[in-house]
Amino acid sequence: MMEMHLPVLQVIVPLLSAAICFLLGRGKLPWMFATLVSWVTFAISILIAIQVSDGSTLQYELGGWEPPWGISYNVDQLNALVLVIVSGIAAVVFPYALRSVEREIAPEQHGLFYTAMLLCFAGLLGITITGDAFNVFVLLEISSLSTYTLISLGKDRRALTSSFQYLIMGTIGATFILIGIGLIYALTGTLNMADLAERIPQIESSRTLQAAFAFIVVGFGLKLAMFPLHLWLPNAYAFAPSVVSAFLAATATKVAVYALLRFLFDVYDVNFTYEAMQVQYLLIPLATVAILFASIVAIFQNDVKRMLAYSSVAQIGYMLLGIGLVNATGITATLLHLFNHALMKGALFLALGAVCYRIGRTSIQQMAGLGQQMPWTMAAFVVGGLSIIGVPLTAGFVSKWYLILGTLENGWWPLTAAILIASLLAVIYIWRVVEVAYFRERPEGAPDVKEAPLSLLLPTWVLAAANIYFGVQTDFTVSFAKGAAASLLGGAP
């Protein structure tokens, strides 16, 4: 009985819990409740993933209204994978939040903080699971509005301006998506994605449809920080509280990439995207510039958090490059990188959060000599860093491997070279931190630092270990990514 309702519970549980969390007031209660909710949600996502692992799809009709009139939630391998990673990251980040938030956010705001986190979480899951185009917009705004408040909670006053900047750019992006959806609705008279997929091929030459496509691609481009629309991201991640940076870096942009994929290949179809609109000619140059330029900028950052943020822009470039390759291996690489990047950035930002907990800031000079004093934290950072570089036996290697295979399949070796060069650039920016942390002495007069508390270390290491686990044991990720890529390129869901 309950199994039938799993798709809707995935969203309803965190959404309603946010309201309850608001009523719980101060103290540890909101945190305990939010953590419990994140675990329940993670369990639900795993149950859903098991149900669709054979390639079947789940459909849930909200309120029993049949689509295309009612809203339906559809789950296939593609969004099951995204649901698992989003709720998995949440299940790791929430336990971590307690100590970190105690240090970084005023006590009277704790209840509200967890409420906003749960709302953001619910919004992200909703975007992932819904089968209704307008629903995507509404849930996108639920997650975005709570993201703006979360970023503005950072200690530095620049958190306020970065949050405002993100609010302006995010709202423009969301409004573009709204315009696109409105134009599609005007043409087809439906908002259900499966229904749209059936009707769009009949009107493919329509100029309005092409305009809608452009609006939607640019709108999601803003949300997922596609170069050169990434300007909001470095500041937002650098000044947000540590927990928020970790959660957003690992989930928010990934969900936007997912939504873009869904629109490119399911709502519109493969032929329209690649042949009529030739989206690859837009994505490949932008993605290549993003991976090279953002990696170079990352090398010159003084603040490690900001460095990781620029690295995120580069990693998003890899995902878009995968879409631009126009073959199944490329899409598989995109999906794998979507999953793996969440693990590596999650681990890196959580390790950095532990550093911030002990020394109060994250500029690179302050981290001198931390390798001896916080060995476990820095070791986790190194594991995450190796994964970003793409060293074999880490998750990052698997996705880069598929990406390189995809470029070679087309014979586009300059792109292969770009990927390898960007990996070398990643070696440089990760090495800068490693060098400072392990091979320099603590500065004179700096207070002695202890290892981070266990409640911070444990979640960090869960993600660091996941980086290694999914680098060795690739059955789950690769089979889901391949299945999803095949169904995306195979036409209607």
Added chain:
Amino acid sequence: MDTLGLFNYWVVIFLMMAGFYTVIARGNLVKKIVGLNIFQTSVFILYISLGKVSGGTAPIVSDAATAYSNPLPHVLILTAIVVGVATTALGLALIIRIKEAYGTIEEDEILAMDQKDEGRE
């Protein structure tokens, strides 16, 4: 007929561009929010215009009417209006906090202060 028939859409495009320009070109944060509002309003009008069926009446069943306007875009846009109100409220709240922290709401002055902060670090 066509020029007049497309009147709503001309208004939409005009408001959209005016709002978008204001967001980009103005340095004052409140003016940015106002621009954002105009930009969003243009989309509301777009949706509302979509739902109008010429000769149709309000979608309430009656014997006198034969054609009804499509109510769905109107309902959709009601949701978008609520989202717009929430965004505006949040934006204005942030501006108040920025004013408290920086003492100004002019973008270039804030930027100059941030750069000074970064130089000191």
